[in-house]
Structures are given as structure tokens and as C-alpha cells.
Amino acid sequence: MTDPTNTAAASRPLTRDRLDEFVRAHDIKTIMLGVPHLMGRLKGKTFDASHFLTRMQSGAEMCAYILASDAHMTPLNGFRLTGWHDGYGDLTAVPDPTTIRRLSYLPHTALLLADAHHHNGTPIEVAPRQMLRRQIAHLADFGFQARVGIESEFLLYRGNPHRIHHNGYHNLVPVSPHNLDYALDHPPALTAFLHDLQHALHQADAPVEAIKTEGAPGQIEVTWPYGDPMRACDTGHLGQPVPAGARRRGACSEHQRTRPPARTGTREPGTPDEDRVPGKSGGLLRPGIPVTEKYEFIDGEAGNFPVQQMCTWAGVSTSGFYHWRSRPLSATAKRRAELRAVILQVFSDSHETYGYRRVHAALQRMNVQAGAELVRALMRELGLVPCQPRPWRATTTADDAAPATPDPGPTAMTFPARRACRRETSFLAAATSGGDVAPTSRCA
Incomplete structure (x- = not known):
């Protein structure tokens, strides 16, 4: 997940000079510039790092509606800052050089926060960072210093x-x-x-x-x-x-599937123009593929390609796709969703050690009717992979050159006497430093 290049330095605060060094060394190739909007989320643009350092340090243009929208980025009325009355103009996002962060989970990427300014260079007072800055100044006027934990x-x-x-x-x-x-x-x-x-x-x-x-x-x-x-x-x-x-x-932070997953194949060759045509279709463009599977593939790729174009490529109706997507789940789909929840609980209770056979046996003990292959398919959809025991490997080997341990030979002690023997071993150090240590024993 982390960028292997220079990860030791990634955890230290980045200055402008160090950012320049990383960009020149091609360790950082992308810079994300973000402005916190009214709901506390970052909105902004992604820039080529070299272009940003040479052309965008004074600020970047962004639509002012990012400070006049709801959590779903829907423009709202009643804001003095911007709205339909002025055509939703732009603001200037001025980078704050004290906020440079290297995002190790995104290769070669750094993040900068920006302050929202008017075109005349004055800060926008309703911007969250400016409101916080103003409140900190008010507290300082009264002799207080705020400390915050998030x-x-x-x-x-x-x-x-x-x-x-x-x-x-x-x-x-x-x-x-x-x-x-x-x-x-x-x-x-x-x-x-x-x-x-x-x-x-x-x-x-x-x-x-x-x-x-x-x-x-x-x-x-x-x-x-x-x-x-x-x-x-x-x-x-x-x-x-x-x-x-x-x-x-891992899949632990993703969301549940309530229909079968889209069949996105992994062995088909890419297409010459993957900006327009999906490179892998899992065979869904071949004749004889059920329409439902084509709809599932289109639904899974809806965020990457236009739905109408994918419907044309797949030879299905666009209106039919939207009707399929809006219809309620079938009884089978609801049943599979319920089974997923039970399977997940059994898998978790086993500390993620059960395979599909043991999960199936646990379901039978719970009087939950489901076939073994169905359990196997649902576990595959959920990405549940049991922990495999490590194979035993010898960690020591015999030294052929070492002398053999001598056989002490038979002992004269009889079995009853051996049982009566109580061996107490202690170590008596010699009076002088560095002396030998000798074990002693006593039989009762």
C-alpha cells in the first residue's frame, strides 16, 4: 500500500525545498490541491508536480460552488458568495506551504491544502479554514490559546x-x-x-x-x-x-454485494483504445451471454464509461438497463444476501480459519439450508479466504562432524529404587569469580 520509494522520509514534514527535491528526483509526480468545503471534505484538483511548481504556486481556479453545496455537491440557493445570480463564478485556491503531506498509499503523490480567496486576493470569510483562523485570533485577543484533538x-x-x-x-x-x-x-x-x-x-x-x-x-x-x-x-x-x-x-473496508458480481475477466487482452472501450469484458460481448450478466457488467463499469455507449457495445437496450437497475431485488437475491450475512458471522466466529466445507457444516448445524457449492460461491464473492496453517519445517539439522553422544550403559538401580529417587539439582558457584559451577543431586 505504501510507496516503497523513500518511505523513511515520507513520515517527516515536507517543506517547499524538500518537495522541490522530490519532484526533481521524480519521487513525487502528482500533487493534489484540496480545499475543505462546508461539510468538512476535501475538494480540489490533481496536478502534474512539475507543472504545479512552475505555474500554479500562486493559486488555482476552482468553481466557488464547492463552498455553496450540500454533502452530495448539489448547488444550493441562498448563498451570498455565489449562486445562479452570478453564474457560479470561480475562486482562487491559494496553496498553504505548511500543509504539504506525502501520501504513501498513493504512489508518488503529495497533498497540499489551500485557502479560498477572492480574485482580489482577500480571503473568503465563509471558507472553513478562514473561519477557524478568525476564531483562533479572537481567543488570542482574550488571552486564550486553544488546543484541539480530533x-x-x-x-x-x-x-x-x-x-x-x-x-x-x-x-x-x-x-x-x-x-x-x-x-x-x-x-x-x-x-x-x-x-x-x-x-x-x-x-x-x-x-x-x-x-x-x-x-x-x-x-x-x-x-x-x-x-x-x-x-x-x-x-x-x-x-x-x-x-x-x-x-x-483487502476487502474489509468495502461494501457488500447484494447481486452477483460483474464478470470482469482477467485474462482477456486489452483493446487498442481503452479510453473508449473497456479492455476486459469477461466474455460478455460474445454471443449467448445472458442479458442480466451484461447489465451487471455495465452497472459495475458505470463510473468509468458512459452507460449508453456500453449498452451499444453489449447490444442491449439502455432503457432496459435502467429498468433492470431500478427494479426490486428478487427473492433469490434477498436469500443470497441473508446467507452472506450468516456466512460472514460463521467465518468471523472461526477467527477466519473455516473454509467453505466447514462453513457449510456449521450452517447445517444451525439448520440453515444451503448447498456447499452455493456457500463456496458466496464466500468467493465476499472475498473470504481462510487462514492456512503453516507447514512444519525442520529448523535444526544434525552435524555429521559432531562426536556421537556416549551411551552411559545400564544402571544398577532397580525400578523401585528409581521411583524412590528424588533428584534435586542446584548450582553452587565457586567462591572465586569465574569459578566452575557444579550440579549436585540427592536421592531419598
Whole structure:
């Protein structure tokens, strides 16, 4: 997950001079410029690092509606800053050189936070960083100094983000179905995710104070140390993209599938123009493929290619696709969703050691009707892979050149006398330093 190049230096704060060195050495090739919007999320642009350092240091243009929208980036009315009354003009995002962070989970990438300014160079007062800066100044006028600690909480689910959005965020399967409040015995997949999350934040110069699981299934809490309010809030913004980067090592932070996964093949050759045509289709463009499977593939790639073009390539109706996507789940799909939840619980209870046969046997003991192959298919969809025991390997080998241990020969002690023998061994050190140590024994 982390960028192997110069990871030792990644955890130290980046200055402008060090950023220039990394860019010239091609260790950093991409710079993300972000402005916190009113809902606390980062919005911005991604720049080529060399172009940014030579042309964009004075600021970049962004639409002012990022400070006049809701959580879904829907433009809202009633804002004096911008709106339909002025055509949603632009603002200038001025980089703050004290906020340079290297994102180790994104190869060769650095993040800078920016302040929102008007075109005349004055700060926009409703921008979150400017509002915080103004409140810190007010406290200083009264002789107070603020110290802030940030806490971030999120829920961790299994599956595919596109699929769970398609199903309206219903039937979610958390990474763990149990109350793990203050637990230390996490499932292996969750333990790996938490380790990756902590490492990624440390590499981004945002070391955490603590990470713990909480009472709700899949609930995670991350806390950062108390400190300067501006830096604390800037660090809190990193808690949003980092989980998405940490989950690249496993499926534990993704969402549940409530339909079969799209058949995206892995062995088909790419196409000459993959910007327009998907490079892999899992054979869905061949004759005889069910229409439902084509719809599932189109739905899975909807965020990467236009739906209408994919429907044309697949030879299906666009209206038929949208009708398929809007119809309620069938009884079979609902049944499979319920089985996924039970399978996940059995798998978690086994500390992620059960394969599909043992999970199937556990379901039979619970009077849950499901075939072994169905259990195997659902575990594959959920990405559940049992922990495999390590094979035994000899760690010592005999030295052929060593002398053989002499046989002491038969003893004169009879069996009853041997049973009555009580051996007490102690070590008596010689009076002089460096003396020999001799064992003594006594028989009773």
C-alpha cells in the first residue's frame, strides 16, 4: 500500500525545498490541491508536480460552488458568495506551504491544502479554514490559546461500493458482526486493515494517538493527539481519503454485494483504445451471454464509461438497463444476501480459519439450508479466504562432524529404587569469580 520509494522520509514534514527535491528526483509526480468545503471534505484538483511548481504556486481556479453545496455537491440557493445570480463564478485556491503531506498509499503523490480567496486576493470569510483562523485570533485577543484533538469514526463494510450504492445502502455486511468495543483480538483481515491505516497516517505526517473498534458492528474510531487547532483540523481531513487507501490491501473496508458480481475477466487482452472501450469484458460481448450478466457488467463499469455507449457495445437496450437497475431485488437475491450475512458471522466466529466445507457444516448445524457449492460461491464473492496453517519445517539439522553422544550403559538401580529417587539439582558457584559451577543431586 505504501510507496516503497523513500518511505523513511515520507513520515517527516515536507517543506517547499524538500518537495522541490522530490519532484526533481521524480519521487513525487502528482500533487493534489484540496480545499475543505462546508461539510468538512476535501475538494480540489490533481496536478502534474512539475507543472504545479512552475505555474500554479500562486493559486488555482476552482468553481466557488464547492463552498455553496450540500454533502452530495448539489448547488444550493441562498448563498451570498455565489449562486445562479452570478453564474457560479470561480475562486482562487491559494496553496498553504505548511500543509504539504506525502501520501504513501498513493504512489508518488503529495497533498497540499489551500485557502479560498477572492480574485482580489482577500480571503473568503465563509471558507472553513478562514473561519477557524478568525476564531483562533479572537481567543488570542482574550488571552486564550486553544488546543484541539480530533476524533474520526467510520463504519467498515465488505463488498463493492458501486453495488451497495445501486441497492440503496441496504443489507450492509460489516467487517465484523460482533461488539468489538475495546477489543484486542480482532479478526486477521481487520487487524491488517488497522495496521495499514495506522501506517498510512504515520507516513502522511499524521500519526494517530489511538485506533480502536467500538460497539457497533464494523465501527472504527481514530483519535489524534491534542495540538494546534489548525494543524489538528488539517490532519483530520486526512482521515477521509486514507481509509480508502488502506483498504487496497483487502476487502474489509468495502461494501457488500447484494447481486452477483460483474464478470470482469482477467485474462482477456486489452483493446487498442481503452479510453473508449473497456479492455476486459469477461466474455460478455460474445454471443449467448445472458442479458442480466451484461447489465451487471455495465452497472459495475458505470463510473468509468458512459452507460449508453456500453449498452451499444453489449447490444442491449439502455432503457432496459435502467429498468433492470431500478427494479426490486428478487427473492433469490434477498436469500443470497441473508446467507452472506450468516456466512460472514460463521467465518468471523472461526477467527477466519473455516473454509467453505466447514462453513457449510456449521450452517447445517444451525439448520440453515444451503448447498456447499452455493456457500463456496458466496464466500468467493465476499472475498473470504481462510487462514492456512503453516507447514512444519525442520529448523535444526544434525552435524555429521559432531562426536556421537556416549551411551552411559545400564544402571544398577532397580525400578523401585528409581521411583524412590528424588533428584534435586542446584548450582553452587565457586567462591572465586569465574569459578566452575557444579550440579549436585540427592536421592531419598
